[in-house]
Amino acid sequence: MVLDRGFSYLLLLAFFFLILFSTNSFAQDPSDTLAPESVTNVDAFDTPNDNGHSITVSWELSSDDGAGKNNVVVYEVYRSDSPEGKFEKRGMVPAGENTFEDQGAKEKDNANYLPSHKNFYYRVRAKSDGLFSDSEISLPAYAYGQWYHTGKTPVLVAVILFSVFAITFITLARKGKLFYIRPLAGIEAVDDAIGRATEMGKPILYIFGLGTADMIATIASFTILSRVAKKTAEYQTPILIPCYDSVVMAVAQETVRAAYLEAGRPDMYKEENIFFLTSMQFAYVAGVNGIMLREKPATNFYLGKFYAESLILAETGSIAGSIQISGTDEIAQIPFFVAATDYTLIGEELYAASAYLGREPVLLGTLKGQDWGKAVVIFSLILGALAASFGFQFFINLFRIQL
């Protein structure tokens, strides 16, 4: 019995030491039940460079962010229109971030509407696994629109620079300075192509492609059409222009009529030669194919915006035996035009064509301005690449635009 009692005491002692040296699962560190430290210096201000419906909130990170036992997981941002009012949650950012943009809608009937010129108060909540602490309420802030977007300054500089180049050379051209431009095979062929149509007694077909009047490639094509139409008026060759878009048809009619007036042949202008076909891609192609095979034009011009139908048009024109001059700013269609037409104006050459055809000094001046623009680009590229090679990001930052 003495032994039994002693053994029991031993067991009790062992049990006592077991509990004493066991893991922390029984003993709790007092700091585990505390919320994380709140953020400080909450500052709300109007988001710059916007339309006046956004407020940005910034703060100093909680001292428990990325450190300490009560590691912050997320920051929640709350807003109210008065310091005593109800605060509603506007969003959250993960730990480590110290700014939040409260973007609101501009429409009054939108649930997310954030009115401008109205004071709002913000509070930031630092949260970690169900525990949180709120910051002090910020000073009031209101959203308002800006008159100038500072992030777009590189664009403004580019606009001014380009305009200065263009206007300088236009002014020099008006004073009589002559500018040289290198020959372009596609442009030099235009006269011969129109002459060929006159000799064969066949019409000329002019295709704008699928461009609408609100595309710059189509507008560039109008400027070329006026010069081509003037030549066809002088040579007394009919010109057929089936149009994909009604507004394009209207502008083309004005352009050709003016060209015929300028050439002194207003009586030769036939409005029914410039007509609308359809505004569906392959139906338009089918219609133009029919015109090519039945009217057998001697010369086809494809100048403007083209997509997948470019090859069908060019191949059919080739089958019909026409001389074909093409030009587009769609790089994906250039290979097909290069393969299937006789002359191709590649990209920027389409925009330069009107200056080449008219040879007006003012237009040649703008072409010179374009070249100076290219020179600035090349210079920036070389300098920028060399600087970037040595780790200087200056040139890349120069062209960074905030949209």
Place this chain on the structure above:
Amino acid sequence: MHPSPDIGIWIGGLLTLGIFSFLYGDNPYYKFCEALFVGVSAGHWFITLFWTVFIPKLLGNIGIAIHTFRTEGFAAGMSDYMHWSYIFGGILGFLMILRLFPKIGWISRWSLAFVVGTTAGYYFINYLVSNGLMQIQKTILPLTSVGNIILVVGTFCGLIYFFFSKEHKGAFGGLARVGIWFLMITFGASFGYTVMSRMSLLIGRMDYIFGIWLGMIR
């Protein structure tokens, strides 16, 4: 062979063959299909535009404005400029139709001028930013790898090629020639890239004819 019992599929199949007959040469069968296509597509485009754009955008907005004027009064109606401002678009559009009358057709130039002017202003900025500044930013690369060097040199030579005010002679001509070589690589790549997709279109049509229409393949 299990031809489709659907008359619509039969019509589609016959029209498909009509278009393919063009590969043999221009013929009445193709001409019929082409004429039908042009007419049906023009009608489809007009109707779709009318119901999905014209009615909601113009008449819908003006209708809301008129309703506001009638139910909430003049002041409320005037403040609803979001809707009544579409009247300006309607006026410009109406001026466009006056082209049909030769004596007053000149007034349609105002609408054309509006379209051309806004396009010019919009694209002045758009192209300068997306085609100019952003491309330059992406091309400024450190010359620390072969790929980057080729990229910068290729862009440089390509730009030299597009110079209009200097003849392609001598060293300048040499750089321009390198530029056109790069352009030819791009054109060849574009060509090769699209070949497979065009072939798949043909496979799709063959599937329609032999699978869906004639039921010869499953």
Place this chain on the structure above:
Amino acid sequence: MRRSVPLLIVSITGFFMLIQYFIPLEESEWLYERILDWIIVIGCFAMLLGLWSLTYVSVNKVKRKVPGWGYNLVALSGLFFMLIVGFVPGQESLVRGSAFMHLFEYVYIPIQASMFSLLAFYIASAAYRAFRARTVLATILLVSAVVIMLRLVPLGPLSGINQWLANFILTVPNMAAKRAFWIGVGLGATATALKIMLGIERTYMGRD
């Protein structure tokens, strides 16, 4: 007046669109969005002009009984039938199962798909003409196209090399030339837009 007012409209609207890019104000944004909507509305009215033009040209050809006038009649019939089945049921005509949508599904779609698939034949004939390596440029075009075309084809031991080469071509020289192309187009388009806005290029405005 007939020319000066349109030119003034072009300049004012053009410069407004340019300046508004830099002004983030809500009012500027609102006017910009309205202007784009008005252009769509103008386009809607212009579609009447287009329809009139198509009808007028086709009717004229039928009246004068020019060769092939029967096909103009087919086009007119297709057009007016679509207009009737599109207008009469109202907006219901755009619902699947209507006569309008049946015509779209069984006439328009098969013909459109067939026209699109003709490209398979045309691309072969264009490739035959273009890929004759008679000049340095044609050879470069040919080699580049062949490498890219074969990138999806199993070539046994050569697959790895071809894949690498195709990837290199697409990401390096192809991108370089595209950038030069886009920058050139950007400058050209900007110059054209400036010429229009300054009234230097005014041929599209017509004359009296």
